[in-house]
Amino acid sequence: MKNDSALLIVKGLHVSFFTEKGIAHAVQDVGFSVKKGQTFALVGESGCGKSVTALSIMRLIPEPPGKIEAGEILFRDRNLLALPEYQMRAIRGNHIAMIFQEPMTSLNPVYTIGEQIIEAIQLHQKKTEEQAWELAIETLQKVGIPEPRQRISEYPHQMSGGMRQRVMIAMAISCKPEMLIADEPTTALDVTIQAQILDLLDELQRQSQMSILLITHDLGIVEERASDVAVMYASKIAELAGCKDLFEKPFHPYTQGLLKSMPHLGFTEKRLNTIPGIVPDPLHFPSGCKFHPRCYLGCNDKRCRTIEPELREVALERKVACWYAPGYEKPDDPKL
Amino acid sequence: MDKPVQQKHWGVSYGEMVWREFAKSRFTLCWLGFIVFLFFLAIFAPFLANDKPFVIRIEGQLRLPLFRDLNATDFSIFLAAIIGLIQLLLIGRNRKRIDPSIRSGVLWRQIFINVFILITGIMLLYSFIPRRLDATDYKSMVASGKATGAIFAPVPYGFGRTDLKVREQPPNSQHWLGTDDVGSDVLCRIIHGSRISLSVGFVAVGISSIIGIFIGSILGYSGGKADFLGMRLVEIMMAVPVFFLILTIIAYYPRSLFNIMLIIGLTTWTEDARFVRAEFFKLRRQDFVQAAISLGLPLRSILFRHMLPNAIAPVLVNASFGIAGAIFIEAALSFLGFGVAPPTPSWGQILSLGVSTTGRFLWWLTVFPGLAIFFTVLAYNLVGEALRDAIDPRLREAL
Numbered sequence: 001m002k003n004d005s006a007l008l009i010v011k012g013l014h015v016s017f018f019t020e021k022g023i024a025h026a027v028q029d030v031g032f033s034v035k036k037g038q039t040f041a042l043v044g045e046s047g048c049g050k051s052v053t054a055l056s057i058m059r060l061i062p063e064p065p066g067k068i069e070a071g072e073i074l075f076r077d078r079n080l081l082a083l084p085e086y087q088m089r090a091i092r093g094n095h096i097a098m099i100f101q102e103p104m105t106s107l108n109p110v111y112t113i114g115e116q117i118i119e120a121i122q123l124h125q126k127k128t129e130e131q132a133w134e135l136a137i138e139t140l141q142k143v144g145i146p147e148p149r150q151r152i153s154e155y156p157h158q159m160s161g162g163m164r165q166r167v168m169i170a171m172a173i174s175c176k177p178e179m180l181i182a183d184e185p186t187t188a189l190d191v192t193i194q195a196q197i198l199d200l201l202d203e204l205q206r207q208s209q210m211s212i213l214l215i216t217h218d219l220g221i222v223e224e225r226a227s228d229v230a231v232m233y234a235s236k237i238a239e240l241a242g243c244k245d246l247f248e249k250p251f252h253p254y255t256q257g258l259l260k261s262m263p264h265l266g267f268t269e270k271r272l273n274t275i276p277g278i279v280p281d282p283l284h285f286p287s288g289c290k291f292h293p294r295c296y297l298g299c300n301d302k303r304c305r306t307i308e309p310e311l312r313e314v315a316l317e318r319k320v321a322c323w324y325a326p327g328y329e330k331p332d333d334p335k336l
Numbered sequence: 337m338d339k340p341v342q343q344k345h346w347g348v349s350y351g352e353m354v355w356r357e358f359a360k361s362r363f364t365l366c367w368l369g370f371i372v373f374l375f376f377l378a379i380f381a382p383f384l385a386n387d388k389p390f391v392i393r394i395e396g397q398l399r400l401p402l403f404r405d406l407n408a409t410d411f412s413i414f415l416a417a418i419i420g421l422i423q424l425l426l427i428g429r430n431r432k433r434i435d436p437s438i439r440s441g442v443l444w445r446q447i448f449i450n451v452f453i454l455i456t457g458i459m460l461l462y463s464f465i466p467r468r469l470d471a472t473d474y475k476s477m478v479a480s481g482k483a484t485g486a487i488f489a490p491v492p493y494g495f496g497r498t499d500l501k502v503r504e505q506p507p508n509s510q511h512w513l514g515t516d517d518v519g520s521d522v523l524c525r526i527i528h529g530s531r532i533s534l535s536v537g538f539v540a541v542g543i544s545s546i547i548g549i550f551i552g553s554i555l556g557y558s559g560g561k562a563d564f565l566g567m568r569l570v571e572i573m574m575a576v577p578v579f580f581l582i583l584t585i586i587a588y589y590p591r592s593l594f595n596i597m598l599i600i601g602l603t604t605w606t607e608d609a610r611f612v613r614a615e616f617f618k619l620r621r622q623d624f625v626q627a628a629i630s631l632g633l634p635l636r637s638i639l640f641r642h643m644l645p646n647a648i649a650p651v652l653v654n655a656s657f658g659i660a661g662a663i664f665i666e667a668a669l670s671f672l673g674f675g676v677a678p679p680t681p682s683w684g685q686i687l688s689l690g691v692s693t694t695g696r697f698l699w700w701l702t703v704f705p706g707l708a709i710f711f712t713v714l715a716y717n718l719v720g721e722a723l724r725d726a727i728d729p730r731l732r733e734a735l
Binding site: 022041058060062063064089090091093094095098100101102106107108109110111112114115118119121123124129133153155171172206285290 | 631632653
């Protein structure tokens with residue numbers, strides 16, 4: 001494979017949640033690779049399994065009810081899913097760090113932000129209290145917090161959402177991880193702050209050659225930043241492609257729908273396009289292609305309703321799971 | 337560490353917020369004051385009620401019988417009180433001088449050093465201070481003119497001193513709260529009894545809180561099968577009638593204060609465990625706990641540094657109710673004759689003498705220790721309630 005520069009490879013990941021109502025297959029057969037120093041975007045609607053994928057990489061899936069049933073997550077050729085917990089702890093924060101969606105609740109209300117950053121620094125690096133203190137101030141400066149020397153002694157409740165997200169990023173990058181997982185880092189923030197935070201992530205990536213796994217439902221923020229994009233729908237990857245290719249010529253009708261429902265500057269459509277229907281319940285996925293009830297192509301096609309298309313490489317570095325995609329082979333079933 | 341002093345930027349910490357909310361009510365502060373007063377009584381009991389004078393002149397020689405009579409326990413209590421006071425002052429100083437980011441580290445260092453000093457101090461005191469038995473009757477010496485210039489404590493009676501001439505006397509000018517069946521002064525015994533009641537409350541609740549927090553946090557964090565089995569164990573513990581268990585155990589083991597504290601502590605941790613478990617269940621899903629795990633922090637830090645301070649509120653509240661409960665249990669045990677061995681005074685033990693061997697009802701032996709128990713338990717309950725109210729709104733707005 002082309003993974004000379006791949007930092008993280010996910011192969012055949014399968015995560016299920018055993019609930020009282022039944023087994024929910026939250027993630028099925030998901031595979032992708034994140035290259036060194038680049039941004040990989042995982043896009044999809046709420047509940048499609050993108051956050052579960054991210055949590056699986058950090059091994060943060062609560063067990064029970066969740067369970068990683070199959071798959072491999074190779075980080076620098078080590079399978080994270082096979083590591084014992086204590087080795088996993090050495091990877092978390094130090095090599096792979098994560099920032100969360102909700103900055104208002106992601107910081108411990110009992111401690112000052114400095115205390116929380118310093119604890120992370122001292123955990124992974126041999127530093128005295130003073131060195132850690134200076135490094136924390138330096139990191140806060142880097143993420144654009146004004147007057148870090150004073151701000152370091154403040155409690156989370158004294159800061160705004162945008163500031164808190166900057167602190168979260170500071171905590172995550174304080175140990176210089178090779179990879180940062182950003183789980184909807186801007187969803188809870190104002191639009192103006194969103195751009196600032198994303199620019200900050202770009203800036204940090206350029207400085208330290210860090211890989212970013214960006215998880216979002218907003219295709220708009222992906223376009224300029226990611227090198228590769230995976231579109232997830234109902235626990236599976238629907239389309240996996242280079243960012244440019246995907247935006248130029250989306251193959252999967254779901255991707256097409258997502259792109260059409262993005263507002264564009266300068267266009268004067270009266271109404272924004274939407275995809276009809278809702279995301280299927282993970283406890284009761286539809287038969288065949290999971291997207292067929294909402295699809296303009298396949299809603300009446302017997303093939304789409306009965307046989308689920310698998311993810312196949314249809315062009316160079318381009319995978320899609322749709323019977324109608326150009327280059328996608330038809331099934332050799334005589335009945336159809 | 338020398339950190340730039342930038343006071344105006346320091347935020348209000350968790351503890352300060354709770355304290356401000358708590359101190360809003362005068363009523364609550366009064367009851368807190370009452371508890372402080374009880375501590376004062378307990379610490380200075382030998383100076384408040386003692387049959388030995390502070391100073392006395394016998395045959396021209398100046399003597400200090402009261403100070404000579406203090407034993408290792410008294411000195412240990414003084415030492416603990418002084419160290420406790422120093423720690424409180426240090427906390428006040430930390431708030432002004434130490435940056436909040438390193439404050440908890442400094443605080444733990446101070447507590448560690450102080451506890452170390454306390455423990456070594458107590459061991460030294462017990463090994464170097466001999467037990468003296470001074471049976472001299474200084475009062476009769478003063479009365480017969482052998483000694484002069486005696487200054488007695490406000491309540492000039494010893495708690496172990498018996499005087500059969502004045503037994504079962506109702507309150508009078510000599511004995512303000514009357515005397516019991518062997519002629520000991522009731523006020524003196526109540527003052528000394530506060531030591532037993534307070535120490536039983538604090539030590540028993542300390543033991544039960546530590547066990548409860550430890551078990552509750554592990555059950556709440558781990559969940560699954562461990563939690564299921566653990567909770568069944570807790571339920572079995574809760575189904576056992578604790579008071580009768582204590583009675584049974586006390587009947588087999590020597591009647592000592594330490595045994596009573598230990599048994600109360602070992603049997604009443606179930607409430608704390610359930611509270612902490614429920615809080616941890618909620619907290620485990622909180623983003624900041626997930627964030628702490630994703631930073632690679634060890635389990636010890638996640639459980640006790642990041643989750644526990646956010647889950648401690650119900651334990652603190654329960655502790656104040658628990659102290660009241662422990663005082664009750666000790667009083668009930670003493671009342672039934674299973675408490676501390678006489679002549680060591682305890683409120684429940686004084687209460688148990690309310691009906692004399694001749695069948696007379698001695699109201700002063702019932703009312704005064706009864707009131708002492710009543711007000712102490714009431715004070716702890718009210719303070720606990722105020723604490724709960726103080727903690728709640730803060731959590732609502734900050735989380």
